Amino acid sequence: MPDSSALTPQRAHALFDLLVHQKTYFADVVRFNRPDGIVGYGPPFDPATSTTAPSSAPVLQTLLSRFILPLPGVRAFTPTFWANVRKLLVECAGANLSDSYDHAGLGLRRTLAAGASALLEYPGRGVFGKIANREGKGEVKEYDLEDPEALKDAWEEFLAQAVHGDLVDRVFEKVAETDDLDQHGSLLRAAHEYILIHFASVLHYIYVESPDARYAQKLSSNLLKLIPWMMLRQSLRIGNAASMINAVVKLFLTKLSFTSFTNWVGLSNNPDDGMNLMQTIISTVMGWDVTEFEKKLKTIKESEDMPSEDYTAKLNEYVGFDYYVQESYRQKSQVEGKSIVTVIFEESSLEPLEGESHHVAVEYLGLRSKLRDREVLSKIICKSSPDILTQTIREGVAAYDPIFRAVHNAVDLSSTCLDLESFLRDFMKLFEAAPPSSNGTSTPTPKATQDTNLKKNDVGVEQFAAVLRKHQHSLHKFLHQMAKNGGSVTEDYRTYAKEAAAQLKSSRKEDTQPSAGDMTLDLEKLVAALPADKQKQVLEAVDMYAGYLMALTSVTEDRVRGVVQGNAPRAGPGVFLARWQNLLGATATTPTKPSGPVRYGSSRSVPEYDEKETEHDDDQWDKWPKAPDVKIVIDTLGKDFWKVLAEQGKEYWVAEEVQTDVD
Numbered sequence: 001m002p003d004s005s006a007l008t009p010q011r012a013h014a015l016f017d018l019l020v021h022q023k024t025y026f027a028d029v030v031r032f033n034r035p036d037g038i039v040g041y042g043p044p045f046d047p048a049t050s051t052t053a054p055s056s057a058p059v060l061q062t063l064l065s066r067f068i069l070p071l072p073g074v075r076a077f078t079p080t081f082w083a084n085v086r087k088l089l090v091e092c093a094g095a096n097l098s099d100s101y102d103h104a105g106l107g108l109r110r111t112l113a114a115g116a117s118a119l120l121e122y123p124g125r126g127v128f129g130k131i132a133n134r135e136g137k138g139e140v141k142e143y144d145l146e147d148p149e150a151l152k153d154a155w156e157e158f159l160a161q162a163v164h165g166d167l168v169d170r171v172f173e174k175v176a177e178t179d180d181l182d183q184h185g186s187l188l189r190a191a192h193e194y195i196l197i198h199f200a201s202v203l204h205y206i207y208v209e210s211p212d213a214r215y216a217q218k219l220s221s222n223l224l225k226l227i228p229w230m231m232l233r234q235s236l237r238i239g240n241a242a243s244m245i246n247a248v249v250k251l252f253l254t255k256l257s258f259t260s261f262t263n264w265v266g267l268s269n270n271p272d273d274g275m276n277l278m279q280t281i282i283s284t285v286m287g288w289d290v291t292e293f294e295k296k297l298k299t300i301k302e303s304e305d306m307p308s309e310d311y312t313a314k315l316n317e318y319v320g321f322d323y324y325v326q327e328s329y330r331q332k333s334q335v336e337g338k339s340i341v342t343v344i345f346e347e348s349s350l351e352p353l354e355g356e357s358h359h360v361a362v363e364y365l366g367l368r369s370k371l372r373d374r375e376v377l378s379k380i381i382c383k384s385s386p387d388i389l390t391q392t393i394r395e396g397v398a399a400y401d402p403i404f405r406a407v408h409n410a411v412d413l414s415s416t417c418l419d420l421e422s423f424l425r426d427f428m429k430l431f432e433a434a435p436p437s438s439n440g441t442s443t444p445t446p447k448a449t450q451d452t453n454l455k456k457n458d459v460g461v462e463q464f465a466a467v468l469r470k471h472q473h474s475l476h477k478f479l480h481q482m483a484k485n486g487g488s489v490t491e492d493y494r495t496y497a498k499e500a501a502a503q504l505k506s507s508r509k510e511d512t513q514p515s516a517g518d519m520t521l522d523l524e525k526l527v528a529a530l531p532a533d534k535q536k537q538v539l540e541a542v543d544m545y546a547g548y549l550m551a552l553t554s555v556t557e558d559r560v561r562g563v564v565q566g567n568a569p570r571a572g573p574g575v576f577l578a579r580w581q582n583l584l585g586a587t588a589t590t591p592t593k594p595s596g597p598v599r600y601g602s603s604r605s606v607p608e609y610d611e612k613e614t615e616h617d618d619d620q621w622d623k624w625p626k627a628p629d630v631k632i633v634i635d636t637l638g639k640d641f642w643k644v645l646a647e648q649g650k651e652y653w654v655a656e657e658v659q660t661d662v663d
Contacts, residue, residue, distance in 0.1 A: 054646030098369035129517030130506035154190030179480035201572030410485035
């Protein structure tokens with residue numbers, strides 16, 4: 001007979017970790033690829049959903065309801081604002097943006113989606129499993145800022161005191177007194193260092209380690225060049241708060257077109273067909289991508305191996321298919337072990353291509369898909385009529401108007417803007433490649449944003465951390481001014497912080513060892529309900545996963561030690577990075593040969609984003625312990641576990657506080 005006591009605290013911890021990790025990504029995040037991904041989400045994005053029914057995305061919905069909707073400013077958003085956001089989400093989902101499977105590689109959207117999931121699962125586990133009260137502990141010890149175990153312990157103690165104690169009040173009061181981090185207690189300094197190191201690790205992964213790091217560098221560089229920093233600082237320098245807000249809104253949201261002029265002088269009253277500065281920046285960046293893709297497509301078309309127009313016409317037709325038709329092609333490709341272009345040609349009664357012609361067809365499909373993505377997004381964001389995005393931002397600015405006024409009165413925003421610009425420019429300098437001078441030595445690149453001089457591979461985590469430390473006082477100064485001069489707005493955020501922390505409060509006493517917290521009993525019931533043979537298989541897989549988590553923790557502690565001591569390895573610390581990497585590594589992509597096994601993100605032959613000539617580093621996917629096969633756990637318990645979370649998530653809904661227009 002199945003034994004419910006077989007789920008030890010360590011097993012419960014591993015099982016809870018595993019299920020939330022898998023289901024947050026595959027059930028909550030990836031679902032937004034589908035045109036109907038928003039259906040069943042719940043308010044405010046799907047207000048038609050019954051407030052008594054569970055959300056179809058319980059982790060994301062719970063986090064939104066408990067931590068985002070109650071934010072000062074956000075809670076003042078009007079029904080029109082949420083209706084517009086819903087329209088934008090529906091339009092983007094309906095646009096059927098391309099899938100990594102068709103690219104023969106991993107794209108930036110896939111990378112960011114996996115990263116967001118790997119980070120969001122942590123507060124997701126916190127809000128359901130909650131944090132126990134670490135009774136008898138307090139800020140009575142000094143934490144060694146060069147000891148990774150001490151930093152981790154400080155972070156856990158920081159969370160416990162924020163949730164169960166008065167740490168939020170103490171931090172607000174101390175920040176109002178000083179902007180000097182050294183004046184704070186050892187606990188906060190250690191927790192601050194823990195956060196800084198892991199934030200540096202996230203940035204390092206995006207800009208150096210991820211499959212599309214090169215593109216992320218280029219994109220950030222281009223955006224930095226297009227922001228009118230001087231005009232923005234001048235607008236923020238205006239003394240009157242209302243005038244300052246109006247000036248910034250006009251700078252970014254005023255449209256410039258002939259229709260704008262005729263509407264202004266009263267000759268017409270038509271929807272504005274122009275673009276504002278924000279849309280111009282977005283359109284320009286996407287336009288650069290479009291130009292680059294068009295050049296590559298032109299080169300391919302001139303190749304002697306380019307397939308005939310009959311073949312390219314079918315590839316172009318496939319790019320325009322809706323999501324479900326394309327998904328049927330992808331499913332057939334995976335089941336039959338054929339490349340996506342081979343399936344497309346077979347469905348069109350064309351003879352499959354071989355050799356270099358097939359390779360060119362795969363590359364052509366990827367470029368056409370990326371090109372269409374930019375064109376569609378540019379149309380939705382920059383050229384839609386009516387302009388939903390601009391209207392939504394104006395609604396948001398109006399809701400935040402009281403907060404903007406308080407911030408304007410409390411802080412020198414022009415100086416803050418200069419601090420932000422300085423940080424971003426120093427950040428981009430990390431990726432400069434110093435060109436050789438005439439005498440053989442290297443000289444610095446004059447501008448940090450020269451795309452042709454960006455590099456990728458030789459920037460370490462400690463260099464990211466150094467830039468953050470260099471500019472951290474700018475953030476401390478801003479927070480000090482707000483805490484000291486913010487008045488009622490500061491008190492609103494203090495109240496919000498305490499209420500948000502309370503969402504993680506458990507009545508349990510301190511756990512003697514890791515467990516699933518308040519979810520332990522639910523997991524015990526799920527495991528106890530399994531037949532004996534199935535329970536044995538599941539627990540064996542859970543034991544392997546528990547060992548895997550211990551190995552990840554050991555590796556990340558070593559990497560934290562390397563960062564604080566200045567000899568960090570190239571890869572950054574943070575167990576979430578291993579989760580991120582695993583999600584990308586499990587991403588399926590088309591075979592590059594007419595027939596063959598499906599490849600995955602971790603396959604050596606999967607090229608980096610838009611860099612055909614560059615494959616993964618030899619150790620790109622071997623920097624973390626290898627994750628065990630846990631398919632048996634997901635298949636056996638995944639669906640029932642998600643039902644439990646969905647039912648529990650209902651109590652977190654604040655639907656009555658969020659009124660929305662329903663189309």
